[in-house]
Each structure stands twice: as C-alpha cells, then as structure tokens.
Amino acid sequence: MEASFSTSVYVGNLHYDIDSRYLAELFEYAGIVEDSKVICNRNTGQSRGFGFVTMSSVAEAERAAEMFHRYEVYGRRLTVHKAAPRSSRVETPRRRSWHRFGIYVGNLPWQVDDSWLEELFSEHGDVFDARIVYERRGGTWRSRGFGFVTMAREEETYDAVYALNKQILEGRTLLVEVAKERPRRGFY
Template sequence: SCVAQTSDWEQEGPSAVLDEEGSDAQEPSWDAQDSGFADVGAEGAGEGFPEPPEEAKLYVGNLPYDVDSEKLAQIFQAAGVVEMAEVIYFRDSGRSRGFGFVTMSTVEEAEKAVEMFNNHQLDGRNLTVNIAAPRGSRPERPPQEFQPSFRIYVGNLPWDVDDARLEQLFSEHGKVLNARVVSDRETGRSRGFGFVTMASEAEMNDAISALDGQTMGGRALRVSVAEERPRRGF
C-alpha cells in the first residue's frame, strides 16, 4: 500500500531540508509510516497494486501554512487521481514548513498538475510545483566531492527571521533544498545571517538577483554565492 512518512531527512532536525548534497537516502521516503499525509489512492491500492512511477511524484512549495495534507490532495484532484499527498511539518512545533509532496497516478497527470498549479495563486501565494527529482530522469551523479552546491549566503537579516521565513522568502524563486539561519550557540538568538541551498544554478542566480539589496524589516539584505567551506583532514 502507498504510505508515507515525514521523510528520512525530516528526522535529522528542524533545519534539515532535502539536502541534495547528501546521498539518495536523504531524499523523501515514500514507504514508511506517518500520520501526516492523505492516502487517497484508487480502490484496490493494496498488494499487487502497481507503484506510481517516480516521475509522478511532485514537489509543492510556497504553500499557505494552513494547507494540510487533506486539502493539498483536494486541490490536486483537479489534475487527476491523487495517490498520496503529504505536507511537511516541523517536528518540534507541528507547524507546516510551507511545502509538501503529491503523488499522482500517472506521469501524464503529474505533468498536467505542473501545468495547472505551478505559479498558481493560492491564498495570495504563488505555488512552486515541479517533478520531485525522479531518479530515472537525471544523469548518474558524479562523485560526491565534485558535486556542485548551489549555496547562497544571506546577510543583514532581521533578527526575527527564522528558518521557515527564510525558506519561504527564497521558495518564491525556485526549489529550496535547505534554509538555515545561523544562531548564537549560547543564547539561541539569530546572528543576522544564514544560508540557503537552491536546487539549480539558475534558481540560485535568480534568487540572488531578485533579493540582493531588497529591504526586509527595514534592513537591506546582502545576498551572494556562499564561499565553499574549507575541507578538513588531508
């Protein structure tokens, strides 16, 4: 049967978001258990029922925070049969993280859903909808040490901006894999800067050009390509 979990990477902590710099094991897992999803597949989705193809799984970003898994499923039913819908939540607070995943029954329905809902406005927010990085459609990964990271430095952040708000800001310009505000270890307060990892170079460049110098909470953001962290060891 088609059941889901909050995903392996979600268990790493509130700041872990689809970190593609890691291994495939960190990508969303679709076959473990969790209550935070709506399984609305066709009848007979039991033993022997074919798994939907990887390409039928969609990433849905920039969701209004009051949209739950059931409402997400209802929205996407306009494009076809929804096998599963899952909104991702912070484990500690139970708040929506503003994104989720939807599995349609066929690739054609998934493509139709992208056409219908990508940039579709929902409660004042433009949704980001794309195929959730199907394994079969991308080339073999190069060795990890050579894998590019589309990481952005974000400076001069207002003190009240947290990971979720940072992710929300950048998700308007593409798929956000990771968003983290750096906090003081002793006080837990924001240090006024953070890092965002986008899914592609084009999305990284788009976000930088759109947000660098923009005013947020009375402060002009400094947004640039993050310097690579020095490697430790030999």
C-alpha cells in the same frame, strides 16, 4: 507510498494552515490524486511549508505542475514541479561543510524563515540546508535579516546566485553571493 516518482509533484511555498487533505482536494482539479503529504516538523508537528502529491499518471502530474505552479493559495504563490526520481537525487549527507557550495543571502525580509529560504532556492537545484541567522532580543528570537543556503552542486550554487541576486522579495532587494570561508578562530 510506493507509487512511481514520475507521477509525483513537489509543492512548495504552502501556507502553514494547508494540510494533506486540502492539498489532495486542490490537486483533484488536475486529475486523480493517489496520495498527498504535507511535510511537517517531527518535533512540533507544524507544516514545513512544502509537500508532495502523487497523481495517477505521468500526464496528470505534468498537468498538475503546469496548472498549479505560481497558483495563489492563501496569499502565497505555490511552487510546483515534478519531483525528481530518487535515482537522480544526490545521495550526500545533509551535514556538509557550510562553505563548500554555500551561499550568503542578505537583506531578507524579517518574516522569511528557514523553509521559505529553502523554497526560494529549491527552484535552482537541490538544497541541502537553508538557515536564517537569528539573535535574541528582549527574550525573543528575531531574524538578523540574513542567512545561508547550501546547494548540492557547484553549478547549482552559481545558477542560484546569478538568478536571485538583486531580485525583489517582499519589497527588499536581495544580496545573494557565494559565501566566503571565515578564518578559524582559536589558539595557535
């Protein structure tokens, strides 16, 4: 896929049953689709809940973003925006100290998973990592109702906290705040 990123759109909050072909057929309503790709987990092959569509022109990409942002498919509202050009992305390793630009997200609905959390915060900047905290109960893993998100830049961290704190998600009021560094445990 060597097409210009200026003709690509990011599509998030996809239902896990949507594949690349379905995505292409949907976006044909906005113009000519050059390519579409639903991003999948390398190990399981399951959709990660987001993808990219490359349109044949910048105007069609803009039309697609306008037409399909907040468009409902299979009960989920899509998040669609023009994909950032590679040159504007921050080239930083994914493994960063969690607290550098970390955000604590509490009172999450039980069905929220890592990709949903990532999608929620991606509207406010580049997300390096998004993790739900799980616990094992009775032989199964279950969300503890909170997680952590790491943003690329400090200003994006504060923007996300300001925008999402006390917002309602699936009937629950989110608690979103800058994560505090926990004191190190160990021997002195």
